[in-house]
Amino acid sequence: MIRLNFYIEKVDGVPNAYFIQATDKDSLLGEYAESIADTIFFYKGKVGRIDRIKVADSKQGSGVGKQMVSYIERYMNKHGVKEIYLEPLDKKAENFWKHMGYKQLKDKNMIKKL
Numbered sequence: 001m002i003r004l005n006f007y008i009e010k011v012d013g014v015p016n017a018y019f020i021q022a023t024d025k026d027s028l029l030g031e032y033a034e035s036i037a038d039t040i041f042f043y044k045g046k047v048g049r050i051d052r053i054k055v056a057d058s059k060q061g062s063g064v065g066k067q068m069v070s071y072i073e074r075y076m077n078k079h080g081v082k083e084i085y086l087e088p089l090d091k092k093a094e095n096f097w098k099h100m101g102y103k104q105l106k107d108k109n110m111i112k113k114l
């Protein structure tokens with residue numbers, strides 16, 4: 001499994017929005033480390049949302065997406081979030097999110113209760 005470092009920073013000018021990036025923990029020199037995955041997530045009070053996660057093509061299927069989602073869920077949970085919403089990109093993404101425990105709602109959104 002790829003060992004990852006996660007960096008989170010507030011998105012300037014967008015309320016409640018945070019940028020998260022994963023880099024390879026075993027690569028040299030942190031600031032030059034290659035970005036392996038990123039997304040933006042939002043939370044306010046008990047409700048969170050994850051935007052479209054993008055894992056680098058060459059790293060897909062290596063557990064990176066799962067590690068990033070789990071990290072975001074733990075982070076939001078620590079900040080009081082009780083439910084996370086998202087809108088999957090397509091059918092393939094929807095299956096990934098189902099695998100991660102998200103349930104389809106009547107509209108295009110999916111939800112997971114933490």
Ligand SMILES: CC(C)(COP(=O)(O)OP(=O)(O)OC[C@H]1O[C@@H](n2cnc3c(N)ncnc32)[C@H](O)[C@@H]1OP(=O)(O)O)[C@@H](O)C(=O)NCCC(=O)NCCS
Pocket residue numbers: 051052053054055056059060061062063064065066067087088089090092093094095096099100
């Ligand atoms: C979708 C995406 C984020 C998943 O990340 P990933 O790193 O490739 O997935 P992982 O290797 O972490 O997979 C984690 C688990 O989900 C499963 N999984 C991954 N993709 C799946 C899919 N399409 N359908 C069903 N299960 C899937 C894996 O088998 C794995 O299962 P396991 O934990 O039982 O071993 C990534 O492939 C990606 O960036 N795709 C292109 C952009 C995209 O669609 N983003 C989502 C936008 S909403």
